[in-house]
Amino acid sequence: MTTAPRFLRSLPVAYRDRLMELAEEVSFPQDARIFEEGGKAAGFWVIRSGAVTLDLSLSSRRRATVATLGPGDLLGWSWLFPPYEWDFGAEALSPVRAYVFDGDDVRDLCDEDPALGVVLMRTFAEILAHRLQTARTRLLELSPYSAT
Template sequence: MTRHGVLRALPANRRDRFMALAKEVSFPEETRIAEEGSPADRFWIIHTGNVALDISVPGRRPVVVETIGMGELLGWSWLFPPRLWHLGAEATSPVRAWEFDATAVRELCDEDPVLGRALITYIAHIIADRLMAARTRLVDLYGPYRAGAIHR
């Protein structure tokens, strides 16, 4: 169980309290798990499968910005007001996951500040990593040294 990043990030003596809130779920391939702009009232830890994170583009299909898989946390928007999904999410293969009710986890974090601090620190790292990955993709797409760019 502790192979999952978020569980490794929590103090060992707090993991059982956190996992008591988990519910096992599965999503068939091509299932929309979250829609950008809709209420973020839950999150998941992926057991198996892959999920594409995407952004809505008017007049086009959503644009995939990242793919996540086993052991990764799907969703952090539940933690911060206005608690709306910043990205959409779609299963790109059959997915099994632990699902957590966001309100229950926020209440647990309030009751147990040590667990709360560990969870928020872990989520801050995820946000930072995803921001850096997005930055790298933007530099690749629009930077002065992208493939085919003219150098002067």
């Protein structure tokens, strides 16, 4: 890996190297559903190329895009917290290449090295807080009650 994606660059080199030992490369074609809201959350991805939309079901037939993620972005946090179910859905907006990480393996790694766990969880928490604020703003824009 010549240049690490943004999420991975935020980690100290030793922790990044340990985490990357768990990574597998995957790809998704354009329009592929990566995961569904309410489905089992088993891990996360770091996007290497392409774009992914995060969406929320508004009805059985309608989804609202709440964020678009690109290279270097982290996709998925629901593997961190029981009941390990996705809060959003995700779809490849374009062909996507990513690293995938198994949630059980990462949680085990954090248990083995609590200092790594603290750094990783702090990094995830910062991303989560920003992502939730972005989703909230987007949903307010979509609300029929918002001022236009």
